[in-house]
Amino acid sequence: MRQFIQNYSTKSRARRAQLFREQFKPDFTTKILDIGSETGENIYLTLQGTSVLPQNVFIADIDPRAIELGSNKFGYNPVLLDESGTLPSQFRPVLPPT
Secondary structure (H helix, E strand, C coil): HHHHHHHHHHHHHHHHHHHHHHHCCCCCCCCCECCCCCCHHHHHHHHHHCCCHHEEEEECCCCCHHHHHHHHHHHEEEEEEECCCCCCCCCCCCCCCC
16 A cells, blocks of 8 residues: 555656646746746656756745755755745845836
């Protein structure tokens, strides 16, 4: 049963990654902010086969060790989050004045 669940999970993740690539068509100009990324392993798998540059990927998490590992392994930019739920200012959308 455990193997069945693992296979199902892996196939589901692969389908979601394919859907993401088809819908968004990321390229070398695309910037990605992966919130709750842990080590960035899932976004790495999602972006395989695209031309997204590692320096355009930001992995954000509350675990400093996880994002450090991901940064070292994949070349992604680490973004340490606190538990307030607020994004660092560099990632907040700029809205036009009303």
